[in-house]
Amino acid sequence: MNVIYILWLRQLKRYSRSRARVVSSLAQPLLYLVAMGYGLGPVFQKAGMGSYLNFVAPGLVAMTILFTSVFSGIDLIMDRQFGFLKETLVAPVPRVWIILGRILGGATVSIIQGLLFLGVCLIAGFRWHDFHLLPLAILFMVMTAIVFAALGSVLGCVLSDAQAFPLMMSFLIMPLFFLSGAMYPLANLPGFLTFLTHVDPLSYGVDGLRYALSGTGHFGPLIDLGVLGGCSALLVGLGAYFFSKIQV
Amino acid sequence: MSDAIDQPGASQRAMITVKNLTKTFGDFTAVKDISFTINEGEIVAFLGPNGAGKTTTIKMLTTLLKPTSGSIELDGLNTATQPNEVRKRFGIVFQDASLDDELTAQENMDMHGALYKVPRRVCAERTAKLLGLFELQERRNEPVKRFSGGMRRRLEIARGLLHTPRILFLDEPTLGLDPQTRNQLWSQVKKLNVEERVTVFLTTHYMEEAERVAHRVFIIDGGRLIAQGTPDELKKQTATDTLERAFLALTGSTIREEESNSADRMRQMAKMWGRR
Numbered sequence: 001m002n003v004i005y006i007l008w009l010r011q012l013k014r015y016s017r018s019r020a021r022v023v024s025s026l027a028q029p030l031l032y033l034v035a036m037g038y039g040l041g042p043v044f045q046k047a048g049m050g051s052y053l054n055f056v057a058p059g060l061v062a063m064t065i066l067f068t069s070v071f072s073g074i075d076l077i078m079d080r081q082f083g084f085l086k087e088t089l090v091a092p093v094p095r096v097w098i099i100l101g102r103i104l105g106g107a108t109v110s111i112i113q114g115l116l117f118l119g120v121c122l123i124a125g126f127r128w129h130d131f132h133l134l135p136l137a138i139l140f141m142v143m144t145a146i147v148f149a150a151l152g153s154v155l156g157c158v159l160s161d162a163q164a165f166p167l168m169m170s171f172l173i174m175p176l177f178f179l180s181g182a183m184y185p186l187a188n189l190p191g192f193l194t195f196l197t198h199v200d201p202l203s204y205g206v207d208g209l210r211y212a213l214s215g216t217g218h219f220g221p222l223i224d225l226g227v228l229g230g231c232s233a234l235l236v237g238l239g240a241y242f243f244s245k246i247q248v
Numbered sequence: 249m250s251d252a253i254d255q256p257g258a259s260q261r262a263m264i265t266v267k268n269l270t271k272t273f274g275d276f277t278a279v280k281d282i283s284f285t286i287n288e289g290e291i292v293a294f295l296g297p298n299g300a301g302k303t304t305t306i307k308m309l310t311t312l313l314k315p316t317s318g319s320i321e322l323d324g325l326n327t328a329t330q331p332n333e334v335r336k337r338f339g340i341v342f343q344d345a346s347l348d349d350e351l352t353a354q355e356n357m358d359m360h361g362a363l364y365k366v367p368r369r370v371c372a373e374r375t376a377k378l379l380g381l382f383e384l385q386e387r388r389n390e391p392v393k394r395f396s397g398g399m400r401r402r403l404e405i406a407r408g409l410l411h412t413p414r415i416l417f418l419d420e421p422t423l424g425l426d427p428q429t430r431n432q433l434w435s436q437v438k439k440l441n442v443e444e445r446v447t448v449f450l451t452t453h454y455m456e457e458a459e460r461v462a463h464r465v466f467i468i469d470g471g472r473l474i475a476q477g478t479p480d481e482l483k484k485q486t487a488t489d490t491l492e493r494a495f496l497a498l499t500g501s502t503i504r505e506e507e508s509n510s511a512d513r514m515r516q517m518a519k520m521w522g523r524r
Contacts, residue, residue, distance in 0.1 A: 006362040014350045017391070083346040090310050091363035092335035247313045 003093045004101040011072065011105025015112070022113070025068050029060040029117055033124055036183065049185070054129075055216075057121040058209040059182025062144055064117040065110045066202055069145045070173055072106025073152015073239075077162055086248055099243040103153055103236060107145035114141045118213075129215035136221065137212035143228035144205030150235035157242035175200075182206045186218040201231045261288040262321075263415055263447040264309065269318035271304050278304040280471040281318070286464075288414075291441055291448040293462035295455070297499055301471040302451045303343055306419050309449070310340050323414055336364070339413035341404050341421045343451075349393040353384055353403050356392060357410060364411035371410070378406040381436065397424045405433060409440070416440070418450040422457060430454075434461050455492035465491065469499045 015021065037053040037060075044052035079085040088098050118137075122128065155168060179193075180202035189197065197203050208224035211217035217224075264286040271279040279301040286292050296302050307313035309320055311331045320327040323337045347356050354375065361371035379385045382402040392400060405421060416437070422430040438461055440446045452458055458465055459479045467475040467482070475482060475498050479491045486497040 002362050002365075006359055010348065010351065010359065013355070014348075017350055082349065083342065083344055084348045085346075086312065086342055087346045087348075087360070088363065089312055090335055090338075090340055092332045092365075093363060094332065248307070 001097075003091075003097045004104065007088070007098055007101025008105040008108065011102065011109055015109040022116075025064065025071075025113055026117055026120065028067065029064045030120060032063070032183075033057065033060050033121065037124065051127070053121075053125055054127055054214050055185070055210075056183060057118075057124075057126040058213040059180070059206045061114050061118050061121065061141070061213070062180070062202060062206040062209050063177055063182055065114040065141060065144050065205070066148050066177060067173065068110035068113045069106050069148040070152040070155075070168070072109055073103070073149050073154070074156045074159075074165065074168060075106070076102070076153060076156025077159060077164065080156075080160060080248065081162060085246075089246065089248065095244045095246075096240045099153060099240050100236070103146065103149045103239060106149035106152065107142065110145045110149065111138075111141050114145070126213075128213060133212040137209060140205060140208035140212055140221075140224065140228070143225065143232060144202070144209070146232045147201055147205070147228055147235060150232060150239045153239040154235060154242055157239065157246055176202050179203075180206050181218065201227065204228050204231075262286070263288045263290070263323055264449065265321040266309070267319045269305070269308060269320065270316050271301075271308060271313065272316045277471055279308070279315075282468070282471075282473045283318075284466060284473065284476065286447060286449065288447055289441065289445045290464060291437070291450070291462050293458035293465045294449060294451045294468060295453075295458055295465060295495060296451075296468035297503075300468045300499075302468060303419060305468070306340075306417055306449070306451065310338060310417055311335060336411075337413060338415040338417055339408035339411060340417040341401075341408045341419065343419040343423070345400060345404070347392045347400060347403060347407075350391060352389050352391050353379065353395070354388040356403065357388075357407055360407045360410050366411050374410055374412075375406075378409055379403075382406045382432075398426060398429055401425055402429060402433075405436075409436075412444065413446065415447045415449065418448065418452075420451055420453065422452060422454060430457070437461060455490070455495055459491040467495060467498050474498055 033053075033056070037056050041052040044050070044055065049055065076085065089095070091098070179196045179200045181197050182202070186194070186197050186203065186207070204219060204224040204227040207217050207219050208221055208228070211221050211224070262285050266285070267283050269279055269282045270277065282305065294302050294305065304313065308315050309322070309327070311327050311334055314328070322334045325333045325337070327334050348359070351359065357375040357379070358371070361368070361375070366374070376385065379388050382405065384399060384403055384406065387395070387399070392403065395403065401421065401424065408416065418437070422433060425433065434457060437448055441448055450462070463478065464476065465479055465482055466473055475485070477485065482491065482494045482498070483489060486494040488494045488497055
């Protein structure tokens with residue numbers, strides 16, 4: 001257990017020591033918040049959908065978590081290149097513990113980032129629907145963070161080269177984000193987009209957060225929790241499997 | 249020079265037993281059918297030109313890489329079936345960096361202590377002792393990224409010794425170190441060997457170091473073990489007067505840089521496409 005803790009702590013220490021990372025991973029969702037939140041606001045309002053800022057903010061909180069957690073997992077590639085990975089691979093502990101520590105550490109960091117960004121949204125004018133749902137909001141943040149930290153770890157195990165970073169960005173992270181309903185309502189979409197949004201696990205994280213923060217939802221919180229729970233079990237399992245197979 | 253032989257120090261208990269070890273990456277054979285036994289308390293230098301298969305062998309011995317065929321036993325435990333038990337027995341100083349740059353020296357040591365389940369108090373004592381020994385005590389709370397190359401090496405070595413391993417693997421540990429630090433390192437290694445009967449398996453390109461510390465020398469070339477014996481035996485065998493000349497007589501004087509690079513590339517490709 002101590003092993004899980006020490007690797008979790010490592011992720012937090014690394015996070016707290018690189019302010020550049022904190023700022024840069026908040027900058028992108030902030031840009032979306034300003035450009036989209038205010039830019040699309042009037043159109044959204046005219047369509048009778050209410051405040052776009054209130055709609056999009058939970059989606060952007062989910063985005064912050066997505067980016068931070070996937071990259072914390074992919075960080076494994078950096079550990080592989082800069083060598084620290086070997087130190088953990090020769091250690092006499094089950095590798096499952098090591099990868100669990102990493103996933104939980106990455107998830108924790110991204111939850112902190114998500115909460116920070118939620119603060120930014122509140123400053124920018126986001127109106128929280130019901131503060132009593134804070135625990136539920138945090139639960140959805142935790143679930144989303146674990147799903148994508150585990151996904152990042154799977155990728156970090158399978159890929160061994162930092163050149164894969166831009167590929168991941170274009171072919172995985174951005175599609176996950178844009179096909180999640182973070183930016184638009186999931187109702188009345190064309191058939192193929194309905195399909196894509198329904199298979200994107202982030203949709204359920206966004207939907208859950210939107211329920212807890214803005215009081216509107218598409219799937220309902222129970223379905224959201226179920227899907228996120230299933231995905232996290234699957235991806236943590238896969239991450240543990242691939243990590244146990246790593247050779248350097 | 250001769251103290252290595254005066255002081256075999258080794259018992260007859262086998263600490264490392266390797267049988268018919270082979271490793272291939274795609275079409276490339278990095279290690280071909282190697283067998284050897286190292287007894288408890290021996291210091292063995294594993295020498296060979298670049299790309300000869302030294303690091304691949306060490307990686308297999310330390311459970312980082314699975315052999316294509318053959319078997320390895322460390323302290324009577326099989327690396328394939330009991331990797332975690334095996335991992336408790338050895339410490340390793342890798343050829344390339346394996347520290348966490350963002351963490352301090354102290355934190356790197358603490359991390360190692362936790363990974364090896366060294367009791368907290370023992371860990372603190374040994375850390376202080378080892379950091380003192382390698383003259384890092386004063387800068388223990390600085391992040392490793394601010395350390396020079398030599399300081400990093402010293403920290404890696406200190407860390408490898410933290411959990412008092414039975415076997416110590418040193419993969420080119422003195423690369424990039426100044427003579428003072430090299431001298432200190434080998435003195436420490438010999439001391440550990442004598443006082444705690446730690447078995448040492450090392451690779452180096454500095455023949456005079458091997459001659460100075462090793463009881464026995466293995467020479468590997470092209471993935472095959474081509475000679476083994478005490479430094480004196482090898483010199484006698486080749487009718488030369490230094491280990492370096494003996495080494496050159498056995499391995500020829502062609503430069504092997506290309507082989508090493510193509511091997512690396514093969515490995516890289518194999519990894520990228522998932523053929524591990």
